[in-house]
Amino acid sequence: MPGLEDLYREIILDHYRNPRNRGALETPPAVSADGHNPLCGDEITLFVLVEDDIVADIKSSGQGCSISQSSASMMTQAVRGKSVAEAEALIHHFKHMMSIEDHHHDEPAEAPALGDLEALQGVVKFPVRIKCAVLAWNTLSQALESA
Amino acid sequence: MFDLSKIKADFPHLRREIDHSPVIYLDSANTSQKPAAVIEAMRSFTEQSYAPINRSAYRMAAAATDAFENARSLVASFINAGSPDEVVFTKNATESLNLFAQGWSRQHLKAGDVVVLTHMEHHANIVPWQMMVAERGITLRWIPLTDDGHLDLSDLDNILDGASVVSFTSMSNVLGTMNPVREIVQRSHDAGAIVMVDACQSVPHSVTDVQAMDADFIAFSGHKMLGPSGIGVLWGRPELLDQLPPLQGGGNMIDDVRLDTFTCAPVPAKFEAGTPPIIEAIGLGAAVEYLSSIGMAEIRRHEMELTQYALDTLSERFGSDIVIHGPRNVEERGGVLSFAFRDLHPHDVSQILDERNVCVRAGHHCAKPLMRLIGANATVRASLYLYNDTHDVDILADALTSADDIFGL
Numbered sequence: 001m002p003g004l005e006d007l008y009r010e011i012i013l014d015h016y017r018n019p020r021n022r023g024a025l026e027t028p029p030a031v032s033a034d035g036h037n038p039l040c041g042d043e044i045t046l047f048v049l050v051e052d053d054i055v056a057d058i059k060s061s062g063q064g065c066s067i068s069q070s071s072a073s074m075m076t077q078a079v080r081g082k083s084v085a086e087a088e089a090l091i092h093h094f095k096h097m098m099s100i101e102d103h104h105h106d107e108p109a110e111a112p113a114l115g116d117l118e119a120l121q122g123v124v125k126f127p128v129r130i131k132c133a134v135l136a137w138n139t140l141s142q143a144l145e146s147a
Numbered sequence: 148m149f150d151l152s153k154i155k156a157d158f159p160h161l162r163r164e165i166d167h168s169p170v171i172y173l174d175s176a177n178t179s180q181k182p183a184a185v186i187e188a189m190r191s192f193t194e195q196s197y198a199p200i201n202r203s204a205y206r207m208a209a210a211a212t213d214a215f216e217n218a219r220s221l222v223a224s225f226i227n228a229g230s231p232d233e234v235v236f237t238k239n240a241t242e243s244l245n246l247f248a249q250g251w252s253r254q255h256l257k258a259g260d261v262v263v264l265t266h267m268e269h270h271a272n273i274v275p276w277q278m279m280v281a282e283r284g285i286t287l288r289w290i291p292l293t294d295d296g297h298l299d300l301s302d303l304d305n306i307l308d309g310a311s312v313v314s315f316t317s318m319s320n321v322l323g324t325m326n327p328v329r330e331i332v333q334r335s336h337d338a339g340a341i342v343m344v345d346a347c348q349s350v351p352h353s354v355t356d357v358q359a360m361d362a363d364f365i366a367f368s369g370h371k372m373l374g375p376s377g378i379g380v381l382w383g384r385p386e387l388l389d390q391l392p393p394l395q396g397g398g399n400m401i402d403d404v405r406l407d408t409f410t411c412a413p414v415p416a417k418f419e420a421g422t423p424p425i426i427e428a429i430g431l432g433a434a435v436e437y438l439s440s441i442g443m444a445e446i447r448r449h450e451m452e453l454t455q456y457a458l459d460t461l462s463e464r465f466g467s468d469i470v471i472h473g474p475r476n477v478e479e480r481g482g483v484l485s486f487a488f489r490d491l492h493p494h495d496v497s498q499i500l501d502e503r504n505v506c507v508r509a510g511h512h513c514a515k516p517l518m519r520l521i522g523a524n525a526t527v528r529a530s531l532y533l534y535n536d537t538h539d540v541d542i543l544a545d546a547l548t549s550a551d552d553i554f555g556l
Contacts, residue, residue, distance in 0.1 A: 129494075
């Protein structure tokens with residue numbers, strides 16, 4: 001069995017204790033999307049402000065476990081200031097890292113840099129937690145579709 | 148005679164080790180492990196006696212039918228039913244509750260008729276009724292909770308006034324609260340209501356006497372009481388089972404079929420369309436024999452002692468860092484311990500416990516309305532059964548302390 005140190009990396013716990021980009025944005029102009037994990041009751045609400053095809057601002061609220069909350073925090077950090085296309089590429093890339101999506105054929109040859117998100121790699125070894133890690137990302141997909 | 152080491156040895160899966168250390172199974176309110184007697188009864192029936200029931204005339208089929216009906220008789224005796232015909236085999240308690248909610252509503256309830264539920268119900272005793280609100284226009288009323296996790300019966304007479312049906316749990320699967328079933332049944336009957344008891348959490352853990360309980364219907368699942376998954380029970384008073392229409396049509400449930408009409412078989416066959424869970428019924432029969440050989444009163448006594456030990460141990464070791472929901476008095480509760488540990492999310496607590504092979508449930512326990520009332524999205528739930536001991540509780544407590552190392556609290 002993989003050790004818990006694979007799951008609870010320091011950077012994950014840091015984002016869990018001190019989540020970045022918490023809060024809400026005014027809708028409109030921002031859009032919001034709700035995601036929840038019926039298995040464990042985790043809930044997230046994302047607020048995304050898209051301006052000129054750029055994710056100009058993003059905030060998250062809700063509650064959940066360390067994995068879902070840290071993933072949400074890192075996700076907001078990673079996509080803030082990116083173009084919508086870059087954000088979507090990052091979603092695919094992250095889901096691929098979580099082993100739930102194959103690489104897109106039309107994805108740019110160079111994978112986007114994951115930065116802190118690399119720390120979530122260990123989640124793959126704990127299959128029941130993958131849903132926690134991707135909750136924020138699925139919710140981001142919904143939000144971008146409605147933006 | 149309650150011999151805990153012998154009981155533990157009866158459960159092959161509890162002897163299993165993961166990473167060279169034993170499994171500590173504390174998730175029996177979810178589903179129970181199976182004793183060798185149940186596994187062996189199902190295996191030997193499958194190998195040596197399996198055949199269709201209620202259909203074919205050869206000797207093997209007749210013997211299989213007898214074995215199936217013998218299982219029904221064993222279950223009937225286990226709950227002190229007046230007759231085996233009062234025992235309907237279903238898939239699980241959820242199906243039993245749906246069978247009653249849908250059938251009774253369609254046959255006997257009209258728009259505005261009142262069904263009373265409680266705030267501590269499992270989704271299986273809420274959603275079927277909500278579906279009937281949409282379909283039949285019935286009205287739901289709710290018995291609320293007190294702050295200490297009991298049903299608040301202070302306004303019960305008003306709530307019951309004019310009610311057609313009362314459907315409530317004998318024991319909360321989240322709080323562990325054991326409800327005053329006979330009192331609620333009696334007062335519901337006095338108000339003229341038909342009463343269903345969701346007995347899923349109490350039948351596996353204490354003496355069940357449907358005649359003393361005096362309800363009109365009860366529902367429970369085989370898999371929570373040492374039996375296999377795939378079989379459950381709806382018990383009902385014979386005259387009321389006659390008034391309940393079947394949900395499914397098909398083979399076995401008919402008396403006669405013509406091109407333009409059919410007539411139903413008598414109860415219980417009326418509710419058992421198609422080939423039933425035959426092997427599972429044999430397993431459930433073996434499960435109630437096993438439980439009876441130990442004694443339900445003995446099992447209840449053991450669980451009360453162990454629940455007291457768990458309440459004391461967790462409170463002593465963690466003080467205000469642990470909040471255990473539900474009544475403190477073990478006379479009023481079963482061995483279901485839902486708790487919050489520090490400010491850790493239950494999913495993380497469960498993950499840390501799993502590292503020590505401690506199996507608990509983390510989540511909303513299929514009781515989201517209740518979870519909202521107690522102000523938790525989720526809890527950790529450790530649930531005890533006859534095969535658990537103080538060592539299991541000690542390992543649970545030890546494993547909780549390792550949360551310190553990981554989350555640095």
